[in-house]
Amino acid sequence: MKRLDIFGLLRKDMNYIEDELFRSIKGEHELLNETSMHLLKAGGKRLRPVFVLMGGKFGNYDLEKLKHVAVPLELIHMASLVHDDVIDDADTRRGQLTVKSKWDNRIAMYTGDYIYARALMIAAELGNPLIHQVLSKAMVEMSIGEMEQIRDFFNTEQSVRRYLLRIRRKTALLIAISCQLGAVAAESDPKTANLLYRYGYNVGMAFQIQDDLLDLCGTEKQIGKPPGSDMRQGNITLPVIYALQDEELQGPLLREISYIRERNGECDVTGAIKMIKASQGIARAEELADRYIKKALDALERLPENRTKKNLRDIAHFVTKRSY
Amino acid sequence: MKRLDIFGLLRKDMNYIEDELFRSIKGEHELLNETSMHLLKAGGKRLRPVFVLMGGKFGNYDLEKLKHVAVPLELIHMASLVHDDVIDDADTRRGQLTVKSKWDNRIAMYTGDYIYARALMIAAELGNPLIHQVLSKAMVEMSIGEMEQIRDFFNTEQSVRRYLLRIRRKTALLIAISCQLGAVAAESDPKTANLLYRYGYNVGMAFQIQDDLLDLCGTEKQIGKPPGSDMRQGNITLPVIYALQDEELQGPLLREISYIRERNGECDVTGAIKMIKASQGIARAEELADRYIKKALDALERLPENRTKKNLRDIAHFVTKRSY
Numbered sequence: 022m023k024r025l026d027i028f029g030l031l032r033k034d035m036n037y038i039e040d041e042l043f044r045s046i047k048g049e050h051e052l053l054n055e056t057s058m059h060l061l062k063a064g065g066k067r068l069r070p071v072f073v074l075m076g077g078k079f080g081n082y083d084l085e086k087l088k089h090v091a092v093p094l095e096l097i098h099m100a101s102l103v104h105d106d107v108i109d110d111a112d113t114r115r116g117q118l119t120v121k122s123k124w125d126n127r128i129a130m131y132t133g134d135y136i137y138a139r140a141l142m143i144a145a146e147l148g149n150p151l152i153h154q155v156l157s158k159a160m161v162e163m164s165i166g167e168m169e170q171i172r173d174f175f176n177t178e179q180s181v182r183r184y185l186l187r188i189r190r191k192t193a194l195l196i197a198i199s200c201q202l203g204a205v206a207a208e209s210d211p212k213t214a215n216l217l218y219r220y221g222y223n224v225g226m227a228f229q230i231q232d233d234l235l236d237l238c239g240t241e242k243q244i245g246k247p248p249g250s251d252m253r254q255g256n257i258t259l260p261v262i263y264a265l266q267d268e269e270l271q272g273p274l275l276r277e278i279s280y281i282r283e284r285n286g287e288c289d290v291t292g293a294i295k296m297i298k299a300s301q302g303i304a305r306a307e308e309l310a311d312r313y314i315k316k317a318l319d320a321l322e323r324l325p326e327n328r329t330k331k332n333l334r335d336i337a338h339f340v341t342k343r344s345y
Numbered sequence: 346m347k348r349l350d351i352f353g354l355l356r357k358d359m360n361y362i363e364d365e366l367f368r369s370i371k372g373e374h375e376l377l378n379e380t381s382m383h384l385l386k387a388g389g390k391r392l393r394p395v396f397v398l399m400g401g402k403f404g405n406y407d408l409e410k411l412k413h414v415a416v417p418l419e420l421i422h423m424a425s426l427v428h429d430d431v432i433d434d435a436d437t438r439r440g441q442l443t444v445k446s447k448w449d450n451r452i453a454m455y456t457g458d459y460i461y462a463r464a465l466m467i468a469a470e471l472g473n474p475l476i477h478q479v480l481s482k483a484m485v486e487m488s489i490g491e492m493e494q495i496r497d498f499f500n501t502e503q504s505v506r507r508y509l510l511r512i513r514r515k516t517a518l519l520i521a522i523s524c525q526l527g528a529v530a531a532e533s534d535p536k537t538a539n540l541l542y543r544y545g546y547n548v549g550m551a552f553q554i555q556d557d558l559l560d561l562c563g564t565e566k567q568i569g570k571p572p573g574s575d576m577r578q579g580n581i582t583l584p585v586i587y588a589l590q591d592e593e594l595q596g597p598l599l600r601e602i603s604y605i606r607e608r609n610g611e612c613d614v615t616g617a618i619k620m621i622k623a624s625q626g627i628a629r630a631e632e633l634a635d636r637y638i639k640k641a642l643d644a645l646e647r648l649p650e651n652r653t654k655k656n657l658r659d660i661a662h663f664v665t666k667r668s669y
Contacts, residue, residue, distance in 0.1 A: 050489045130454055131492045138484035145481050148474035157469050160462035165374045168455045
């Protein structure tokens with residue numbers, strides 16, 4: 022897995038943000054340095070910082086200011102992943118051992134707490150109250166989303182609406198505020214910041230739907246973990262919800278999901294995946310992702326013209342076509 | 346266990362803060378409401394809000410502003426306790442079931458995350474960057490402290506210095522910034538805020554030493570949990586460190602601690618407690634607590650005269666005499 026590197030313009034600045042990310046978590050505490058470094062080194066697409074910088078292009082672009090938003094947003098994302106791994110009982114992420122598996126659950130919990138706090142500390146250096154209001158509100162929503170996720174494991178009766186609300190909190194919100202706060206930190210006007218929020222929100226929704234599709238249709242090499250891991254942990258995603266609406270498949274698929282649940286996911290899930298692929302689940306989920314992309318592009322249209330707009334358009338198109 | 350109610354002056358305002366605490370955690374999410382309410386209802390001394398209000402008396406006392414600091418500080422304290430209970434594997438706190446025991450560890454972790462985020466959201470409403478800087482820095486220190494605590498369990502070779510650094514992060518810092526931020530929110534001058542910080546820091550150190558003493562010398566009724574719980578979970582406190590410096594007791598006490606460790610704390614610890622009481626450990630810890638109180642009183646002397654000073658003096662005297 023590698024960083025999105027389709028933006029030549031930002032490459033230099035993103036390298037600087039990458040260095041800042043490493044600097045940001047370095048502290049006096051050895052074990053916390055180790056666990057946090059381990060997380061950072063595992064990589065990731067750094068999507069949130071990229072969106073922050075692009076949002077910044079709609080105002081007075083100043084990397085020294087923008088880093089106080091770009092770094093915290095990636096850190097908040099990372100911290101949520103560590104806490105997620107505790108819950109999901111995941112041993113690997115992005116092909117690397119998770120903190121909870123390399124160390125233990127307690128250390129993973131406090132590593133998450135530490136990274137959250139570091140993120141807020143770096144954002145606080147900017148002294149802009151609006152940024153804090155937006156960040157802390159998003160963190161409230163994210164923690165509600167995480168809690169919902171626990172309750173929704175193996176809940177085969179959940180609606181599409183419930184799924185969408187969950188991915189809104191889990192993914193879309195943080196991407197939305199990345200775009201928005203980039204603009205805010207660059208002192209752009211509120212209308213521009215709001216349009217960027219809407220762009221980011223819709224791209225984020227499409228991104229998560231695509232992520233959930235890849236977990237069913239991708240290969241281990243493409244996604245950095247064995248496919249079907251959502252099925253195994255009882256994470257009922259959009260294609261599954263749609264597949265369960267198929268009258269003929271519903272019975273067998275429900276039985277398959279019960280079977281997986283009884284075995285705590287320690288079983289073959291290829292049968293369940295084949296059923297979902299035989300349904301309209303994949304096509305309908307793809308269609309919904311495309312609709313979110315269309316909404317993102319609509320928001321984009323209303324933004325002032327600049328070179329970044331083209332890049333944001335490329336990302337929107339890229340999201341539903343990516344295979345990693 | 347009841348609230349410190351020696352301050353008639355603040356009773357009405359503290360009742361208002363109590364209501365605000367309940368309001369602050371009410372959200373749309375049922376399970377998070379339940380877990381957070383459970384925590385709030387378990388009570389506690391509300392020491393941090395009390396200190397915030399008293400700090401506020403050294404500036405333009407405005408309860409509507411002060412609540413944006415008092416509520417977050419109590420919430421941050423509460424969130425750290427929930428995460429603590431996950432680590433400590435504690436089934437009760439203040440005589441009540443803990444979230445991790447009434448629900449489960451995952452729910453306790455996300456309840457903590459939720460309450461942290463809520464705390465920051467409420468503080469953000471005030472729009473004062475200094476408050477965010479101080480809060481987020483304290484949260485970084487606290488999470489380092491929590492991590493240290495894990496590593497120090499059953500570490501019988503730790504120094505007094507290491508113990509003091511741990512309780513600084515675990516307790517004293519949050520009490521120090523409660524006093525300080527009360528003054529900051531009330532727009533008092535930096536010198537006053539700093540003196541209040543020093544008062545709070547020293548009271549906080551004495552408070553935690555006293556807490557650790559009570560765990561050895563108190564009764565279950567006094568402390569709301571069975572005495573000796575620190576011994577059982579391997580939390581090596583000041584009286585133990587001092588007792589281990591007694592050449593004659595060192596051998597037997599080390600063997601007793603190994604025995605407790607082997608049994609994961611599921612054994613009688615009265616023998617170990619008796620040994621500590623037979624040493625100079627209790628007296629020396631009390632003496633150090635008194636020295637911190639003296640420092641707190643010194644900082645207090647340098648503050649401008651007002652009615653709150655007398656109350657703060659009473660609290661300082663009260664801390665090392667309390668038996669709950």
